[in-house]
Amino acid sequence: MQTPGEFVREQVTTVRSTVDRVAGSVAETVAEAPSVSAVSSTVGDFIREQRSAARVSLRELARSAGVSNPYLSQVERGLRKPSAEILASIARGLKISAETLYEQAGILDRRTGNPDTVAAIRSDDALSERHKAVLLELYETYVREHRASAPAAS
Amino acid sequence: MQTPGEFVREQVTTVRSTVDRVAGSVAETVAEAPSVSAVSSTVGDFIREQRSAARVSLRELARSAGVSNPYLSQVERGLRKPSAEILASIARGLKISAETLYEQAGILDRRTGNPDTVAAIRSDDALSERHKAVLLELYETYVREHRASAPAAS
DNA sequence: CTCCTCCGCTTGCAACTGCTAGCACCCGGG
DNA sequence: CCCGGGTGCTAGCAGTTGCAAGCGGAGGAG
Numbered sequence A, B: 001m002q003t004p005g006e007f008v009r010e011q012v013t014t015v016r017s018t019v020d021r022v023a024g025s026v027a028e029t030v031a032e033a034p035s036v037s038a039v040s041s042t043v044g045d046f047i048r049e050q051r052s053a054a055r056v057s058l059r060e061l062a063r064s065a066g067v068s069n070p071y072l073s074q075v076e077r078g079l080r081k082p083s084a085e086i087l088a089s090i091a092r093g094l095k096i097s098a099e100t101l102y103e104q105a106g107i108l109d110r111r112t113g114n115p116d117t118v119a120a121i122r123s124d125d126a127l128s129e130r131h132k133a134v135l136l137e138l139y140e141t142y143v144r145e146h147r148a149s150a151p152a153a154s
Numbered sequence C: 001c002t003c004c005t006c007c008g009c010t011t012g013c014a015a016c017t018g019c020t021a022g023c024a025c026c027c028g029g030g
Numbered sequence D: 001c002c003c004g005g006g007t008g009c010t011a012g013c014a015g016t017t018g019c020a021a022g023c024g025g026a027g028g029a030g
Helices: A004-022 A043-053 A058-065 A069-076 A084-094 A098-105 A117-122 A129-149 B004-031 B040-053 B058-065 B069-076 B084-094 B098-105 B115-122 B129-149
Strands: none
Touching (some): A043 A084, A043 A098, A058 A069, A084 B084, A117 A129, A129 B129, B040 B084, B040 B098, B058 B069, B058 B084, B069 B084
16 A cells, blocks of 8 residues: 555646646646746736746637637737726636736735645645645645746745 | 545546546636626625615715716616726725625626635745646535535534 | 738727716705 | 705716727748
């Protein structure tokens, strides 16, 4: 019998490859992860960063988000200020949370502080211990990947 | 307790299906996108409820929210669909959180899990947006599982 | 070389937001 | 009676969003 950690690590590998499929790219996403590091000042820049990080064309994102391609182009370049509905659609198309986009757009207050994610998961009584283990292992793997791809310390 | 291997293997299955669902939803989002369109009339009702509950006149709220009174009137009756900025202003005038209003407007999804854990993952800048999405999706699946299997424990 | 497809962008236009000005109504005091 | 001030709502106007149509350019197949 192997240790639970080994199995979990296996699983992390499986998840990671699947996630790469989600991102629309191959396993390279992790290796040569693009520069999502720079903090964008406007929503448009942020959207464009996320889009190019996912290797998605403007038209493709526009289609999957349900907006026209010219309009998305203008939004990304800051020429238009998208409504919240459009913003939510774009967030869905990018598969990121709408809240993040709203924060970028300045219509939602940025969450203050940096609560310890690990502590939050550990103390969450809506999770079993095994589920906590899976989440924590996956979380730490993601953090390692992120640090490797974006070492720029703020 | 069963053997660790069995449990972890169970979870591998769960994780896979969850991540597959995440991947699939990227494509599906296109088809079932329009969930935001008709909901905006409820936000007006909600605003009017909150306002009359606070015994505040329309003009007064309009002034404290920084919008014109006719426009607020139209918003409350569902004749106009306010932008997110206006919505945030109204939320400030009503002294309620913008998130609540956004949920009423249908431009923010209601979250099921422990807010602390969700907030921790969301605000963790050591994660990419896509990784956040996967972790949150997985987390919510676990929470649902937990509630289904042990509802009395809460 | 021609044709085709994809990329992102510019151009006008319908539709909408959010405003100012003004309407009708109700109340308490001169 | 006629004010002045309160309630909410209607009319009409800039300014904006979001779109369809079309542009020039970069590749690939014939």
